[in-house]
Amino acid sequence: MRRKVVVTGVGVVSPVGNDVPTFWKALCEGVSGIRRISHFDPSELPVTIGAECGEVIPAGMGAKDLRRRDRYALYALQAADEAWAQAGIDLDKEDPERCGVVLGSGIGGLETIEEQHLVYVKKGARAISPLMLPKILSNMAAGEVAIRLGLRGPNKAVVTACASGAQSIADAANYIRSGHSDIMLGGGSEASVVPFGVAGFAAIKALSRRNDAPEKASRPFDIERDGFVIGEGAGLLVLESEEHAKARGAEILCEIGGYGETCDAYHVVAPRPDGSGAAAAMRIALDDAQINASEVDYFNAHGTSTKYNDIAESQAFAAVFGDDMPPVSSTKSMIGHLLGAAGAVEAVACVMSIITGVMHPSVNYEFPDPECPVNIIANTAREGQVRVAMSNSLGFGGHNASLLLKRYE
Numbered sequence: 001m002r003r004k005v006v007v008t009g010v011g012v013v014s015p016v017g018n019d020v021p022t023f024w025k026a027l028c029e030g031v032s033g034i035r036r037i038s039h040f041d042p043s044e045l046p047v048t049i050g051a052e053c054g055e056v057i058p059a060g061m062g063a064k065d066l067r068r069r070d071r072y073a074l075y076a077l078q079a080a081d082e083a084w085a086q087a088g089i090d091l092d093k094e095d096p097e098r099c100g101v102v103l104g105s106g107i108g109g110l111e112t113i114e115e116q117h118l119v120y121v122k123k124g125a126r127a128i129s130p131l132m133l134p135k136i137l138s139n140m141a142a143g144e145v146a147i148r149l150g151l152r153g154p155n156k157a158v159v160t161a162c163a164s165g166a167q168s169i170a171d172a173a174n175y176i177r178s179g180h181s182d183i184m185l186g187g188g189s190e191a192s193v194v195p196f197g198v199a200g201f202a203a204i205k206a207l208s209r210r211n212d213a214p215e216k217a218s219r220p221f222d223i224e225r226d227g228f229v230i231g232e233g234a235g236l237l238v239l240e241s242e243e244h245a246k247a248r249g250a251e252i253l254c255e256i257g258g259y260g261e262t263c264d265a266y267h268v269v270a271p272r273p274d275g276s277g278a279a280a281a282m283r284i285a286l287d288d289a290q291i292n293a294s295e296v297d298y299f300n301a302h303g304t305s306t307k308y309n310d311i312a313e314s315q316a317f318a319a320v321f322g323d324d325m326p327p328v329s330s331t332k333s334m335i336g337h338l339l340g341a342a343g344a345v346e347a348v349a350c351v352m353s354i355i356t357g358v359m360h361p362s363v364n365y366e367f368p369d370p371e372c373p374v375n376i377i378a379n380t381a382r383e384g385q386v387r388v389a390m391s392n393s394l395g396f397g398g399h400n401a402s403l404l405l406k407r408y409e
Helices: 020-028 063-067 071-087 110-123 132-136 140-149 161-177 195-203 242-247 276-289 307-321 339-356
Strands: 005-013 099-104 183-191 232-241 254-263 298-300 388-395 399-406
Touching: 005 020, 005 071, 005 161, 005 242, 005 339, 020 339, 071 110, 071 140, 071 183, 071 232, 099 140, 099 161, 110 132, 110 195, 132 140, 140 183, 161 183, 161 232, 161 254, 161 339, 161 388, 161 399, 183 339, 232 242, 232 339, 254 276, 254 339, 276 307, 276 388, 276 399, 298 339, 307 388, 339 388, 339 399
Parallel strands: 099 183, 298 388
Antiparallel strands: 005 232, 005 254, 183 232, 254 399, 388 399
16 A cells, blocks of 8 residues: 655745745745846847846855755755754654655756856866866755755755656655655756856747846747747745655645646657647546545646747647646746756645635736637736645656645544
């Protein structure tokens, strides 16, 4: 018999706030974090907008500590600290070998890769920093979180592009379900708002070029959408077995109900047009949770604001829910696409919907696309009982992940 997995802590770093209360308030008010890029001068790029996070300095870190870590790892550490503090875990009372981390990233330390490549080109191999490799590795954020918190159990990074965060949460939950672990951190982190990252995504025509109106650029399911907005941040959930959380008197926020994953096996960057891969992942998640589609109260869409992804995901919604589609919104409308962190940050939004009974809006929905007949929560938050929330994360390479969270009864 598999063990029930519950959520006891959440943490976030995002373009609209570097803690959960600030993040959630901004989402519910429809506040956009998309601006002209300020980390660097984007004037020479075809895309000059992005969704950046404010300065992040994890507690106790000085200038030397910050230099030794890429921003994507700093974001992960900040979100982990918040989630761990909310969970209220005293590691002295735990077996550290039954506590672990699964923390994904689509790219890892891209800022460091770009920085050190320029050093190599200008000054040669001898000028490369010995810190380069530890800073760029996609698994390093998971390792850093484990070191900071003293977690000696399972530790790994999932690298499945934009599905990384959701798949990391699911993998973390599976360690608990199987009885292998008692406590796991699951989530994702990304910091790709750098010239190299923006130029690369612009080259494949994936990004919105609405440079003159940044806050209007991300418009999922709207017929005037023209691409996603690159974002950055981190989201982490503290997961425990129900028995373990109850035994230590923890406050249980919600339950991980089910999870599904599939592959489109179709194209390296385009989704399968009929959305069948995403639909299959959604059905697997529902079956895993032993829940009917009609019981889903809210759906946090992948909703990237790209032409073909939004159409394919709409097809998936229609295939799974038919005419009984739950209310849908896209967090990316306000914070852009956080790549490997997206699914984790959006899972935090689902947790908050379950706790508060509020479903945040999808902003910039002005001109409905007849090819995307989704039940959008347009521009204004909606109140309502959220007993079951689902979230999609669909990544380059055809990776489809669907995560289902439930109110804890």
